Amino acid sequence: MTLENDLKRTMRRQQPDAGFAARVLERVTADERERAAHEPRRRWWSAAAASMALVALLGGYTAHRVQEHRRGVEAREQLLTAMRIAGEKVHYAQQEVRQIGTSTSKER
Amino acid sequence: MTALASEVLEFPSVLTRAREGDQDAFAALVEQHESMVFSIAWNFFGDRARAEEIAQEAFLGLYRHLDSLESESHVIFWLRQVTTRKCIDQTRRNRMRAVSLEDAGEIKAHEPDFDPLRDQTLRRSIAELPEMQRAIVTLRYQEDLGPSEICEIVGLPVNTVKSHLHRALQSLRRKLERHS
Numbered sequence: 001m002t003l004e005n006d007l008k009r010t011m012r013r014q015q016p017d018a019g020f021a022a023r024v025l026e027r028v029t030a031d032e033r034e035r036a037a038h039e040p041r042r043r044w045w046s047a048a049a050a051s052m053a054l055v056a057l058l059g060g061y062t063a064h065r066v067q068e069h070r071r072g073v074e075a076r077e078q079l080l081t082a083m084r085i086a087g088e089k090v091h092y093a094q095q096e097v098r099q100i101g102t103s104t105s106k107e108r
Numbered sequence: 109m110t111a112l113a114s115e116v117l118e119f120p121s122v123l124t125r126a127r128e129g130d131q132d133a134f135a136a137l138v139e140q141h142e143s144m145v146f147s148i149a150w151n152f153f154g155d156r157a158r159a160e161e162i163a164q165e166a167f168l169g170l171y172r173h174l175d176s177l178e179s180e181s182h183v184i185f186w187l188r189q190v191t192t193r194k195c196i197d198q199t200r201r202n203r204m205r206a207v208s209l210e211d212a213g214e215i216k217a218h219e220p221d222f223d224p225l226r227d228q229t230l231r232r233s234i235a236e237l238p239e240m241q242r243a244i245v246t247l248r249y250q251e252d253l254g255p256s257e258i259c260e261i262v263g264l265p266v267n268t269v270k271s272h273l274h275r276a277l278q279s280l281r282r283k284l285e286r287h288s
Contacts, residue, residue, distance in 0.1 A: 028168060
């Protein structure tokens with residue numbers, strides 16, 4: 001007799017004790033009852049998690065908008081400073097040109 | 109089409125009815141596959157109480173996953189895979205190989221050529237195999253599956269399954285020779 005035949009005989013299917021399906025159904029029912037009992041708590045946690053996610057999202061969006069606004073103000077101030085410097089330089093150049101013009105006409 | 113044929117075609121399968129929440133259909137599904145699931149665990153642990161526990165857990169899992177199972181053959185594949193994984197996981201967690209031999213040989217005692225001592229030795233030797241080899245031997249000789257089917261269940265390449273099987277048979281042969 002070969003080992004493979006022995007293995008097939010030794011390992012062939014067996015039935016569980018009588019009433020196995022009924023015991024499984026009892027377990028399924030108990031499991032469903034337990035899940036139903038935990039359902040309100042689970043829903044509460046889901047709602048809480050969703051609210052926290054929403055708050056975090058809104059907070060992040062607000063922070064982003066504030067930062068953008070601050071950058072805008074800074075950029076406007078830089079632009080104004082640049083325009084002021086440029087204006088002063090133009091004014092200085094105009095004065096220089098005017099002085100040169102005055103001294104040339106006196107010399108004539 | 110005959111009346112009987114059209115009735116058969118229109119009658120929803122046990123799986124469909126179980127999926128729709130029919131408890132009797134689910135019980136029928138359990139009865140269809142209980143010996144397969146129970147025996148995988150029994151051949152793995154050699155302990156009826158543990159086999160019953162594993163089998164119940166597998167069917168509880170089946171109940172929760174009914175919606176994702178498409179056909180009867182998918183149910184069989186799923187049950188074999190889940191039961192085998194549960195057996196391997198539990199062994200790895202507990203590192204146990206102990207086998208209760210209280211009812212080994214009980215059923216086959218009246219068969220011709222049956223040698224209870226050899227049967228017990230074989231059972232003990234199977235229990236001493238590493239868990240993956242034990243699972244593969246169970247699927248091969250209990251379920252009569254080929255290496256290509258076993259590799260899908262245990263998630264290993266087919267050549268690895270073949271080499272596990274080869275090593276398991278070598279080890280069993282050595283142990284049986286030592287005892288005879």
